[in-house]
Amino acid sequence: MIGMARERRLAEIFVEVADSLVDDFDVIDLLQRLSTRCVELLDVSAAGILLADAHGELQIIAASDEHTRLLELFALQHDQGPCVECYRTGRPRTNIDLTRPETTVAWPRFAVRARETGYVATHAIPLRLRSRVVGALNLFQTEAHRLGDDDIALARALADVATIAILQQRTLEQSHVENSQLETALSNRILIEQVKGVLAERWETSVDDAFAAFRSYARSRHLRLSEFATQIISGGFDTTEIPPPAAAADRSGDHRG
Structure with a gap:
């Protein structure tokens, strides 16, 4: 079975x-x-x-x-x-x-x-x-x-x-993907690493939880991860719009109380 x-x-x-x-x-x-x-x-x-x-x-x-x-x-x-x-x-x-x-x-x-x-x-x-x-x-x-x-x-x-x-x-x-395209994918991964760090520090949570929240928000709005990460790093997106991980939200509620 x-x-x-x-x-x-x-x-x-x-x-x-x-x-x-x-x-x-x-x-x-x-x-x-x-x-x-x-x-x-x-x-x-x-x-x-x-x-x-x-x-x-x-x-x-x-x-x-x-x-x-x-x-x-x-x-x-x-x-x-x-x-x-x-x-x-x-x-x-x-x-x-x-x-x-x-x-x-x-x-x-x-x-x-x-x-x-x-x-x-x-x-x-x-x-x-x-x-x-x-x-x-x-x-x-x-x-x-x-x-x-x-x-x-x-x-x-x-x-x-x-x-x-x-x-x-x-x-x-097209017979193959040029190295420049693979380089772009690797560069995009670096941007995502930076966003993970920013969000984890802001929410005082793990990078794993920060990435999950970032990815969930992007997928729910059909945003490409790399393009969304670029918006965040450039300051073109207000990250307070992303729902924080549950643990971070609980801590925020404790602080308000």
Whole structure:
């Protein structure tokens, strides 16, 4: 029954993604959803999608949550870690035991920080379309168990969906997405990071809750995350119009009382 429920949920997710791949879709929001779907469908604790910039260095574009320590783990992989190897070779690295000494020898900063954050295993799946690799999907586990072949196959399918989203063509004749477009997506992610910090400080809440409130407001009004973030950073939008997270609203009520 559990398997049937997952298959039904998987079908719903692929329909959701297909419906999103329309003209001028919000690629960051779509990748964000795919990251959270990885945690929902696979037996993993966290997921992130990294894209290569114009210099071939991996940068975080979406994560299943916005916790600082998790984002730091992704950021560390610009020069070492399983995602770097996965990106360079185009081959997946799965069921990597972070507690093994050889893992620490291979990626000292990454492995140590991952264990400190509570993760014991990790996986890296390439974002690849034929011979072109544009990044990697990174999965983390807090419990020591192997992901089976079916879960790995599903992770690869989700990575393929992310790749298609990233390489979505403006016209059928267009053969590839220029680096400048990927650079724009990465720049937009930086803007969103800034907004998260601004809102979290203003509401005295976590960046995860601040991002959820920001994203919920944008989606309810059909605003692209990057464009909404630009409005906020430029001062062109009054952020008091965004309903704060419940915890922040409760504190505000306490202050008024």
